[in-house]
Amino acid sequence: MDKTRALKASVAISPNALRGLPAGRKTLTVTYFSNWDKTEVVIEFREYGSDAKVLTEIISGIISIRIKVNESTYPVPLDFQLKTKKSNTSMSSTVMKETYCSFWDEKTSTFSTSGLSKVKEDDSSISCHSEHTTSFAILLQVTELPTQISHNDYKILDMLTNILSCVSISALLITIGIFMMFRTLRTAERNIIHTNLAVSLLAAQVLFLIGVDLSGNKLTCTIIALTLHYLYLAVFGWMLVEGLDLFYKIVKVYGSEQNRLPIYLGIGWGIPIPIVIVSAGIRFNSYTAISSCWLNMTNGVIWAFAGPACIVILINSVLLVIIGRIIYRSSSAVNNMNNTTGLRASLRGVLILTPLLGSTWIFGLLAIGDAAVIFQYLFVIFSSLQGFFIFMIYCLF
Structure with a gap:
């Protein structure tokens, strides 16, 4: 069995990204959560008019990444991969779907895509690049189109x-x-x-x-x-x-x-x-x-x-x-x-x-x-x- 296929998440940080950090004791903390317990989170992305019905769900676990030098946290660019699950939302000819690399913004208490880009996507996982370290997840946006356009x-x-x-x-x-x-x-x-x-x-x-x-x-x-x-x-x-x-x-x-x-x-x-x-x-x-x-x-x-x-x-x-x-x-x-x-x-x-x-x-x-x-x-x-x-x-x- 290929062990990499069993991984639910992986992180890659370039040595060049770490060279810019100040001198001191460096620690990397990576935490993976299978479920997101912040039930108050409501995410709506509306792009096809105010009549569009939009549902956004988390289709991966949550990976939290922190890099500290002594006791201070520093953002560094990195790549991560998360295993995804299939959506429970039924798809029809008038529904569009899109996946996004996202992070939890503690200032606004919502997910954001700022500073992230999708690198690769297949049926079971999505790879992303980020310019900072925080808690990441993969979102699926399902949009029911408000018109007869399939x-x-x-x-x-x-x-x-x-x-x-x-x-x-x-x-x-x-x-x-x-x-x-x-x-x-x-x-x-x-x-x-x-x-x-x-x-x-x-x-x-x-x-x-x-x-x-x-x-x-x-x-x-x-x-x-x-x-x-x-x-x-x-x-x-x-x-x-x-x-x-x-x-x-x-x-x-x-x-x-x-x-x-x-x-x-x-x-x-x-x-x-x-x-x-x-x-x-x-x-x-x-x-x-x-x-x-x-x-x-x-x-x-x-x-x-x-x-x-x-x-x-x-x-x-x-x-x-x-x-x-x-x-x-x-x-x-x-x-x-x-x-x-x-x-x-x-x-x-x-x-x-x-x-x-x-x-x-x-x-x-x-x-x-x-x-x-x-x-x-x-x-x-x-x-x-x-x-x-x-x-x-x-x-x-």
Whole structure:
């Protein structure tokens, strides 16, 4: 029999981690508890809306690790492995589960994941890395989804997001490369706006793919969420600039030659800064969701993004209607008042401009109720492919 398989817990500390400790008598104390007797502990992680039913249970024993030099306790980085048990919670197609490395925070009397990351997981055990020494356990979060979106749908949506975002990133790189290659394109005000929108969206999508799941270290995860918050606000800022500039070019022809670029730069890159700073200042310790480096959806932080996004979508939707009417009238006049031709031209113009001005993000707001699955798929497809649509509009049309 392999003795390591019978172990319920193991700890590994690098000699380099101990060299930084002060001189003195060093002692290592490791205690293992089969059960957690703090029955008052209630843990709830809500990520899928306030209607989600969430249960978090401990699926391992508790391992307590203390390193002392003389009589003082010192934190050191270490790796530990805990044997896990199967959950008693029945799983269905509308239930999602996630395991977490956690420690007991004596200051808050609750479990926390700060400073911990999951290294390896199999059917019977989970290995974790910690930046400190304390009491550790493995938690299982079971979430009953509040909508008709099944676990399989979430997996498909996640796969679509990754694949389509890669397509979008490639298209944005080509778009930016084309604008940078030719001086006449690089210096035109309209193309400068296009380039800034492409750059902000490219940075947001790359960071989203790389960092949104790096939730092991709370500080790192919060920094990623802050950066994503800023970048996506910048995307909406530049989409607003696209709408305003198009409005001035088409509707307000007189005076459209004025240099508005400093104002546009302030809207695109400047306005998101105070929004992120204020929201982070108010909710820094609870800024992110528990298992992703994005805004917390249960304590109001998400509205620091959703609020400005809704305002931009509303403004651009109004501008889209006005621009569509102008295209319709102009096309009808050119074609001797042929209403059919004017309507076709107007619809074509609106369809082309819709992804450019961010109107497709409305699908995300409509993803509730019985039609949630349909709108979730539409939202993922159109939002993930926004960079590809930008390439099509800027470089091919």
